[in-house]
Amino acid sequence: MKPVLTLLFFTILVAVTYAGRFHLYENIDQQGNRIALDIPQGCSNSVRDYHFNDMASSINTYGQCLILCADANCQGRCVKFSAGNDNQCQHSNFGACQFNDQASSVKNC
Numbered sequence: 001m002k003p004v005l006t007l008l009f010f011t012i013l014v015a016v017t018y019a020g021r022f023h024l025y026e027n028i029d030q031q032g033n034r035i036a037l038d039i040p041q042g043c044s045n046s047v048r049d050y051h052f053n054d055m056a057s058s059i060n061t062y063g064q065c066l067i068l069c070a071d072a073n074c075q076g077r078c079v080k081f082s083a084g085n086d087n088q089c090q091h092s093n094f095g096a097c098q099f100n101d102q103a104s105s106v107k108n109c
């Protein structure tokens with residue numbers, strides 16, 4: 001396969017594999033323990049329920065938009081993570097927006 005086609009193939013593969021999914025990481029720069037979660041329709045306490053409560057320090061959204069919140073049921077302070085101008089925090093370091101080790105729930109944008 002030509003390099004461009006190979007790159008396109010893997011880009012599509014990643015997009016399909018992670019459609020609706022994201023990874024949370026225990027440490028900054030996408031390091032340490034991680035969990036894969038689904039972007040819910042509405043609100044989900046999956047961050048807490050999958051034993052990652054108040055632990056997340058970075059994220060990979062795979063170009064998608066989602067909102068993390070500090071308390072269960074999408075209460076407390078919420079921070080939007082997107083690939084656009086409305087992004088509210090550094091994906092590789094939640095400390096940049098004083099959101100380190102705080103996330104407990106997630107909702108769609």
Ligand SMILES: [Ca+2]
Pocket residue numbers: 025026027054055056057100101
């Ligand atoms: Ca952490």
